[in-house]
Amino acid sequence: MNKLKLLSILGIIAFILTGMMSYAQNPIIQNVYTADPAPMVHNDTLFLFTGHDEDNATEKGFIMKDYLCFSTVDMVNWTQHAPIFNVDSLGWAAKYNANAAQAIYRNGKYYFYISPWSGLADGGDCISVLVSDSPYGPFKDALGKPLISSSQTNYNPHLWEDIDPTVFIDEDGQAYLYWGNNSLYCVKLNEDMISYSGDIITFDIKDTTAFGSDYEEAPWFFKRNGTYYLFYAAHIPEAIYYATSASPLGPWKYGGVVMKGMAQGCIGNHPGVIQYKGNWYLFYFNQDLPGGHDKKRAINVVPFDFNSDGSISELLHSKAGVTKPVANLNPYIRTEAETFAWEEGIKTASNLKIGTYVTDIDNGDYIKIRSIDFGKGASTIDVCIASLKGGKLEVRTDKEDGALLATIKVNASSEGDIYKTITAKVKKVTGVHDLYFVFKGESDLFNFDWWRFSEKK
Structure with missing residues (x-):
């Protein structure tokens, strides 16, 4: 097998695996x-x-x-x-x-x-x-x-x-x-x-x-x-x-x-x-x-679903899980950072002051939220973050490396229990999309409590 053919096959396999991960819903947590x-x-x-x-x-x-x-x-x-x-x-x-x-x-x-x-x-x-x-x-x-x-x-x-x-x-x-x-x-x-x-x-x-x-x-x-x-x-x-x-x-x-x-x-x-x-x-x-x-x-x-007589046919496990949401998520109300369809790398923690929040955020980790309805468009995004070593939060649509809506820089402060709201302008986005928060930096970047977009006037 020549190298060109081998590279083509490997590329196809990588594309398929990436697609499977993009649409994976199970396990749900x-x-x-x-x-x-x-x-x-x-x-x-x-x-x-x-x-x-x-x-x-x-x-x-x-x-x-x-x-x-x-x-x-x-x-x-x-x-x-x-x-x-x-x-x-x-x-x-x-x-x-x-x-x-x-x-x-x-x-x-x-x-x-x-x-x-x-x-x-x-x-x-x-x-x-x-x-x-x-x-x-x-x-x-x-x-x-x-x-x-x-x-x-x-x-x-x-x-x-x-x-x-x-x-x-x-x-x-x-x-x-x-x-x-x-x-x-x-x-x-x-x-x-x-x-x-x-x-x-x-x-x-x-x-x-x-x-x-x-x-x-x-x-x-x-x-x-x-x-x-x-x-x-x-x-x-x-x-x-x-x-x-x-x-x-x-x-x-x-x-x-x-x-x-x-x-x-x-x-x-x-x-x-x-x-x-x-x-x-x-x-x-x-x-x-x-x-x-x-x-x-x-x-x-x-x-x-049930058969017409009320019986149930054998069900199969599905990595895709629930492919069709029963509602779209409204980005213009406060959404907890610990709300997601899929994640890689992060953990959550809770305390009496903040409640539950996302933590243990390292370089390359991400959060995916499905079916966000931006309607006619958003102008800005607010994120509530407590800095540790600092880093960047990239806001992207549809894929981990999808269209970049905003980049939010978080300076290092080691103040993991002091939360601040950071506002950033976002590029044009309308209609329904999946949303990705992709984290860049080294390790222990910051804690993430909630986010909210502002609707374009």
């Missing part, structure tokens, strides 16, 4: 390891509550200290918020066991059902309920003890069967809580959402008409067009399956496979299903981030 997705819609916003795999976790075991919250109004750009709860603050639970959880809104409050390992006398995993006035927290222990303890359940003798809670409020106001590993339980929650009435209902997971060949864990309960759906994980590697019922308490009828084991590239999986702005989405996890493995996971999302 790249700057932190996340797992066990729990989407919730309230008003115009989709909130995504997640587990958090620590950077120092090895394949020998999970290290999960706290829960995280992200939000979106367009399904392509995600805003990261401060951690909402650390299991250590319970006082009665073991460390590093922030297992799967789900949140729900009722009567002005947000209830967050978690499944930590209890340090109380009966031990084992348990179901606990937290409460907050805001989806961003802070959440507090509502009972000071578990809502469900391992001594109350005995379908399976192991101590970790009381995990993975999923909660749902029906049209008649009755709330239901399902959970279970190698077992499946349900209770009817009272209106206060922190207590329940009646006995714990136990389902026979060996009933193949209800759950097919196996039920393992990770139930997700919801309703569509009068039919109740239960997604769940089973087998090793874990596949996602579903069952349906005409009643919130069964009997369940096995529906089929939603996503095959290892189809997404990870031995485990955990579904989260939500309808948002007329579209249905499946959240799940893999290990696709750099340094990832089955104890350092990453959440993905794909759109899906």
Whole structure:
């Protein structure tokens, strides 16, 4: 093969890989390891509550200290918020066991059902309920003890069967809580959402008409067009399956496979299903981030739809994820710097004074925000920055090396906690574009809090 042909082939490969990265949307969070997705819609916003795999976790075991919250109004750009709860603050639970959880809104409050390992006398995993006035927290222990303890359940003798809670409020106001590993339980929650009435209902997971060949864990309960759906994980590697019922308490009828084991590239999986702005989405996890493995996971999302009879066809993992946003982002209102569709290199941090901000910014790092509608044009951009070693912020459209709208110079000051607003003129830009903030300098350039364009008069 001659050199010219080889260079042509390599150029084509590089072009394809660059295109794949430009359109990649999964995993949807790249700057932190996340797992066990729990989407919730309230008003115009989709909130995504997640587990958090620590950077120092090895394949020998999970290290999960706290829960995280992200939000979106367009399904392509995600805003990261401060951690909402650390299991250590319970006082009665073991460390590093922030297992799967789900949140729900009722009567002005947000209830967050978690499944930590209890340090109380009966031990084992348990179901606990937290409460907050805001989806961003802070959440507090509502009972000071578990809502469900391992001594109350005995379908399976192991101590970790009381995990993975999923909660749902029906049209008649009755709330239901399902959970279970190698077992499946349900209770009817009272209106206060922190207590329940009646006995714990136990389902026979060996009933193949209800759950097919196996039920393992990770139930997700919801309703569509009068039919109740239960997604769940089973087998090793874990596949996602579903069952349906005409009643919130069964009997369940096995529906089929939603996503095959290892189809997404990870031995485990955990579904989260939500309808948002007329579209249905499946959240799940893999290990696709750099340094990832089955104890350092990453959440993905794909759109899906139901067949005319309510059944669900098998879904495939997609690197592209959500290709069509449900809304465009307005650049003329303040947007947090920690709102992005994709990033390379950066981290986020939080404090009580500023909230969450972008940090650990080095040369060549960048942030991508999708589907910005500039309308008839912008005149200037404001950025709120706290300088460290200083550097440059390049504002570009559509590609990392796309059209340059503005270059903002940040002088070195080592004042990482003193934020200043810098204004710069921007070149002509109209219509809808992706936006890139590309960082130039050496290392630890500055901290980045928010940005906003001004509309051309």
